[in-house]
Amino acid sequence: MSTVATAKLASLEELEALRSSIRVEQQKTQTTVALCCGTGCQAYGSGRLIEVFAEALAKEGLEDSVRVRATGCHGFCERGPLVVIHPKGTFYQRVGPDDVGEIVAKTVKQGELIERLLYVDPQTKEKAQTEEQVGFYKHQHRLVFGNNGAIDPKSIRDYLAVGGYAGLAKALSELKPDELIEQITESGLRGRGGGGFLTGRKWRSCREAEGEPKYVLCNGDEGDPGAFMDRSIMEGNPHSVLEGMVIGAYAIGSNHGYIYVRAEYPLAVENLGIAIRQAEELGLLGEDILGTGFDFEIRINRGAGAFVCGESTALMASIEGKIGDPRAKYIHTTDVGLFGKPSNLNNVETWANVPLIVNRGAEWFSSMGTEKSKGTKVFSLVGKINNTGLVEVPMGVSLRDIIYKVGGGIPDGRKFKAVQIGGPSGGCIPESLLDTPVDFEQLTELGAMMGSGGLIVMDEDTCVVDIARYFMNFLCEEACGKCTPCREGTKIMLDILGRICQGKGEAEDMDKLEALGEQVQLTSLCGLGTSAANPVLSTLQYFREEYETHVKDKRCPAGVCRQLITFSVTPEACTSCAMCVKACPVEAISGGTRKGKGKDRVRVPALIDQDKCIKCRACHEACKFDAVVIS
């Protein structure tokens, strides 16, 4: 270990000296086993693999020359636990404890590949040897996520080795606060938390606001169902967020920061806490940062997990110890924010972009993307898609490319139906608009939004009315209840949607939903209410016939809404295997077996008793011959 490791760095030169010494030391280890320990892979048991690897290496006498690095999320959670063996970058997926001995003996020691652990492309059937060859990674452009697989999030030395805190050093030594703000503005960086506000402009307002102290805040609330990109950044590369915040604080003129992170993210809280302590020990945070005289402290504030607490004013109220209710923002929080003082709030991903821009320049950043949306965006790609996970793509890429190239398309040969983008209050985009590029304005124009980057893919078996009902239910439950239209309006819309799904819809319901949705949009207090109608309005816009079929014909074309469907068996297709009979939890199925002996033995097709059927779909899913049909 280097001697300067824990001493406070008193200058930029000392930082660079430390970085060089870490690099020299790390080069001594030839081989590194990068083991993904993101939350997804941990759920598959990757935590246990650390020890198993350590033991296996010790057995081979390799414990000193090979390093096992527990990293943050690599994004391809679908195939976890993931292991990447450097320097070759050999990529193994679905690795279990039983595979470890062989990996060490063959791949680590002799560079041999273990075929069965390689990823096979479901379409081309080709095997990928490295991450770059995997379709899921090939079409991505990983900047914010670039280092997740390369560092141990609990090690500041790893972060320094990949160039960490060089952006901070550059900002403090070469740029005046105004120049820094200018650079961020020119880069075109816009907030990744939803609104897409120009980050540089926000910083400028806060810098110019009157009042002391000023606060710099990080929004790690991430309340969207299914979203986990901010989580993966905080867990996998916490120092990138800290570095961004220190740079921002220097630009804005703030000495106090808070990271608001939901308590349901214990690993994020832990890793951020460790990172803060490490950065303080090295003098990269705290008093007199890098000997420049600039002070900045960061505290972690754990939220209780209310969706609305991600809204800026509710978040600030929550940090103040009050109920997380939003308030009017007619006076901006950059003027009157946390504790009534000028405050600058940015999203986790926004902050993580900052060091990259300072390091590589505004021009580099703005060379990626569309006219008004620059850089990359991380999406959490979930739903009816082959490659579930976190994907980072340049702005301007089409939704089609994300779904088919990165996501590998829709599984089981089903047809694509819609993609919900922008979180619960985003919108549903149909097939015909899939060539729309990822761009703040264009998505908003379609009645969706960038939001924080949730992408939920739906196939033909998804009912859009049911989906609208699902999101409305979420928003209705998560609304704070302070303002009338959001509290009452979401409930009324939810009731109407519920009625339609039950086959009790009335002809005027669609117009009612639209009229009500518009009023809720216009009159609500905060962004939750003003965007709450999006899922309903966008599905009405693009899938109105499906609503009409529910209302007029009392039918659910996708076969989802229970009250509107029946299950029956096609006798010709039924092989009498009895799988459905066994699957049915209420014994509604008779027959489905063979009767008699020898020559007299006959097949009796299954028959579903409609009075007993509870429409749980179990028979439909159990049947291997598509004999159970939904109508």
Place this chain on the structure above:
Amino acid sequence: MSQDSGEKLVKLTIDGREVQARSGDTVLEVARQMGIEIPALCYHPVLGGAGACRVCMVEIVAWGRRRMVASCVYPAREGLEVYTNTQKVLTARRAVISMLLAKAPAAKAVQELAERYGVTEPAYEPKDPQGRCILCGQCVRTCNELIKAGAVYFTYRGQERKVGTPYDAESAQCIGCGACQNLCPTGNIRIRDKAECRAVLTWNTDLAWQMCSRCGQRYLPARLVEHLRKSLPAGAELLEVCPRCRREGTAEDFARASVTAEQSSKL
């Protein structure tokens, strides 16, 4: 209420009429001074607006953008154009009123607004035909910001949101001052003075009486006397006796007592 103390004067127009205002004043206040009526349920002159009920929505044009805002919290700004009566405003107001009518069908203030704006139907079948609370939060703000007793809060979220004491338990903080009842625009808060206590029914709290040290009669809840003693240390000894005994006291006592009475009535 002023959001910043700046005494800067700004010029704006409301419904085409030009007006000068202090930059901290809200559009609602400026409009009312001009005699333009904008309905408001969660606004009170002492507390300011909460921006919660949304009946005070108006259209504005600011920085070239036209949009709807809650006038009770929107600050007067130089060059602002405000429209309080457009079709869009009326439609929005009616939508909100019909929701409040469903939430609080028994609230007179809401019934009156509904009548004024021609709203005949509640937005949905009311769950509680006797419902009065519109969740304006005036009681919460009175109790916390004005009286500083800290007895009542918003509890639960969304549809379930209510005002009340934590867990609806008897409050150890409520002093029985009745200020919330005074400010509640819908008459939702019930307080009954019984022989043995003042029962603040809405907050599930009973408060024992303080007995007059001269005549032995009950006159105020003991906790309220305690609260006043702490907040008005100067007149502490006057709080020992009931108002009638105070009136019967010396001329000097009388003079000082009336000062105290005035101060406590301001609460």
